Amino acid sequence: MAGESRFGRAGPAAPSTSTGFEPGTDHDAIVVEGLEKSYGSLHALCGVSFSARAGTVLGLLGPNGAGKTTAVRILATLLAPDAGTARVAGLDVVRDAAALRAKIGLAGQYAAVDENLTGFENLEMVGRLYHLPRADARVRANELLERFDLVEAAKRPAKTYSGGMRRRLDLAAALVFRPPVLYLDEPTTGLDPVGRLSMWETIEARTAAGTTVLLTTQYLDEADRLADRIVVIDHGSVIAEGTSDELKDRVGGERIEVRLEDEADAAQAIVALGEMTHERPTFEDHVVRAPVRTRSGVMAEAVRRLDAAGVGIDDIAMRRPTLDDVFIALTGHAAEEEPAEEQENEEMAA
Amino acid sequence: MSSLAMSASDTLVLARRNLARIPRQPDLLIAYTIQPVMFVLLFVYVFGGAIQTPGFDYVDFLMPGIIVQSIAFGGFVTALGLAEDVKKGLIDRFRSLPMSRAAVLLGRTISDVALNCLSLVVLFAVGFLAGFNFIDASVVEIVAGIALCLFLGYAFSWIFALIGLFSSSPETANAIGFTLIFPLTFASSVFVPVESMPDGLRQFAEVNPFTTISDAVRSLWLGTPAHTDVWMAFVWCTALTVIFAPLAVARYRTVAAK
Numbered sequence: 001m002a003g004e005s006r007f008g009r010a011g012p013a014a015p016s017t018s019t020g021f022e023p024g025t026d027h028d029a030i031v032v033e034g035l036e037k038s039y040g041s042l043h044a045l046c047g048v049s050f051s052a053r054a055g056t057v058l059g060l061l062g063p064n065g066a067g068k069t070t071a072v073r074i075l076a077t078l079l080a081p082d083a084g085t086a087r088v089a090g091l092d093v094v095r096d097a098a099a100l101r102a103k104i105g106l107a108g109q110y111a112a113v114d115e116n117l118t119g120f121e122n123l124e125m126v127g128r129l130y131h132l133p134r135a136d137a138r139v140r141a142n143e144l145l146e147r148f149d150l151v152e153a154a155k156r157p158a159k160t161y162s163g164g165m166r167r168r169l170d171l172a173a174a175l176v177f178r179p180p181v182l183y184l185d186e187p188t189t190g191l192d193p194v195g196r197l198s199m200w201e202t203i204e205a206r207t208a209a210g211t212t213v214l215l216t217t218q219y220l221d222e223a224d225r226l227a228d229r230i231v232v233i234d235h236g237s238v239i240a241e242g243t244s245d246e247l248k249d250r251v252g253g254e255r256i257e258v259r260l261e262d263e264a265d266a267a268q269a270i271v272a273l274g275e276m277t278h279e280r281p282t283f284e285d286h287v288v289r290a291p292v293r294t295r296s297g298v299m300a301e302a303v304r305r306l307d308a309a310g311v312g313i314d315d316i317a318m319r320r321p322t323l324d325d326v327f328i329a330l331t332g333h334a335a336e337e338e339p340a341e342e343q344e345n346e347e348m349a350a
Numbered sequence: 351m352s353s354l355a356m357s358a359s360d361t362l363v364l365a366r367r368n369l370a371r372i373p374r375q376p377d378l379l380i381a382y383t384i385q386p387v388m389f390v391l392l393f394v395y396v397f398g399g400a401i402q403t404p405g406f407d408y409v410d411f412l413m414p415g416i417i418v419q420s421i422a423f424g425g426f427v428t429a430l431g432l433a434e435d436v437k438k439g440l441i442d443r444f445r446s447l448p449m450s451r452a453a454v455l456l457g458r459t460i461s462d463v464a465l466n467c468l469s470l471v472v473l474f475a476v477g478f479l480a481g482f483n484f485i486d487a488s489v490v491e492i493v494a495g496i497a498l499c500l501f502l503g504y505a506f507s508w509i510f511a512l513i514g515l516f517s518s519s520p521e522t523a524n525a526i527g528f529t530l531i532f533p534l535t536f537a538s539s540v541f542v543p544v545e546s547m548p549d550g551l552r553q554f555a556e557v558n559p560f561t562t563i564s565d566a567v568r569s570l571w572l573g574t575p576a577h578t579d580v581w582m583a584f585v586w587c588t589a590l591t592v593i594f595a596p597l598a599v600a601r602y603r604t605v606a607a608k
Contacts, residue, residue, distance in 0.1 A: 078446060111439070115438075125363055173443065
């Protein structure tokens with residue numbers, strides 16, 4: 001991974017990546033304050049504030065239509081905010097937009113690659129558009145194809161690629177100029193589980209060492225795995241922020257849920273399970289819920305304890321907190337999907 | 351790099367990208383060349399016998415018009431390509447790069463010129479086979495006519511760029527192009543002399559830029575009276591470019607993926 005340490009610093013082929021801030025110091029690479037954006041009567045962002053320290057991964061978590069993509073589009077200089085400010089790598093996203101574009105990389109759910117060009121040609125084109133000399137653009141393209149496991153597909157048009165390969169090529173394109181700040185807009189939405197896992201591994205490996213990453217996602221497990229800190233947004237407002245553990249604590253963490261053969265045994269079940277949990281189990285909606293700290297061995301222990309107490313089990317399962325759990329805990333309502341995606345609303349307003 | 355050199359470099363990189371796709375999409379190339387050939391054959395052999403063009407063989411009258419129409423529509427690939435790029439998120443990528451704001455559209459419109467040169471070769475070949483001849487035309491006049499056609503194609507590329515950037519999909523771009531602009535070419539002297547049209551339509555056809563430009567090319571290639579058509583034709587092409595290029599660039603700066 002020796003080569004990875006160059007991300008975020010000026011590499012030999014990137015003469016002008018002076019970042020305006022020093023990675024690893026107390027400076028924040030992304031500072032968003034009171035950001036507002038409306039499309040007609042739809043308020044996509046209603047005064048959103050958050051920040052990300054240099055070299056960390058910030059997860060922006062929320063359902064479709066929460067305003068995640070709008071926030072990324074503003075930070076990527078693609079859209080002007082109605083109110084509020086945002087500074088990235090020390091530059092204002094509106095006033096310094098042109099200079100900022102040399103310091104950001106954007107990859108996301110669209111896998112924005114030219115399907116008629118080969119993988120190599122796509123990366124070479126992006127390098128040339130960053131004004132790298134042709135020879136440097138080619139060297140960089142080959143380097144990235146190797147790192148992203150695309151060497152064998154390098155000479156094939158991107159339309160022959162699988163969904164996962166396209167995302168990797170898209171991410172490689174975002175990293176051509178070694179940007180100090182990287183935006184990943186729902187990088188695994190629409191991928192199958194294998195593709196998602198492989199993308200996670202790629203993101204973990206490629207974003208190490210100095211790059212500040214803003215990741216948007218609808219999946220708690222994705223934010224959990226990749227993000228240092230998580231900002232939860234809903235209907236254009238920040239409703240919670242913290243580390244993954246802090247958020248999970250707010251929704252109760254993992255728990256064992258038991259349906260009883262006879263609900264008259266509920267009190268006995270609570271006592272039996274209470275000895276192995278850090279919090280007293282509850283009985284609600286015909287289900288006994290026992291919060292647990294770890295997963296290993298607890299299921300077998302729970303079954304043994306209930307059996308020993310003579311409690312008949314109809315159904316028993318381990319439940320992890322989901323995004324819905326977070327939303328129910330934070331807002332009191334489920335994270336319902338918006339009927340229209342935010343971009344469509346934008347288009348209606350345009 | 352100066353900003354002008356930067357724009358030029360970006361434009362060439364993107365023009366190359368647009369041309370690289372042509373041999374990889376042979377169906378596009380075929381559609382591009384077969385369609386004008388079909389028009390020539392249809393009009394010469396199906397409608398030609400029924401259309402009166404006093405003083406000319408119909409094929410001589412028709413070819414300048416068909417060439418004007420085909421080249422004007424050559425930029426249609428720009429509408430389709432841009433609608434596709436917007437839909438696929440490529441425009442978002444380009445707009446997030448530190449590159450010239452006009453380069454994506456300049457690259458498109460310039461590669462259209464190259465494609466239109468290819469179309470011209472096909473059109474002239476099929477035209478000569480169908481019996482077309484230049485009448486009293488000097489080399490300068492022939493070249494001026496070709497230049498005028500290519501200039502018209504360039505101006506229309508910007509119109510199609512704007513359509514592409516306003517379309518939510520290539521299918522929409524297709525529908526807009528064929529319902530708004532295609533009929534304009536028929537209400538003109540492209541296929542028939544405007545004198546044969548009823549009142550109302552005739553007056554419209556007389557001020558239609560397709561009439562001005564078709565008649566200008568005819569005066570250069572067939573020795574018909576020039577009047578002010580040649581100058582007016584260049585004025586039209588310049589005006590269309592000057593109006594639509596900034597509109598398209600302005601739209602590019604705010605366009606969003608669907």
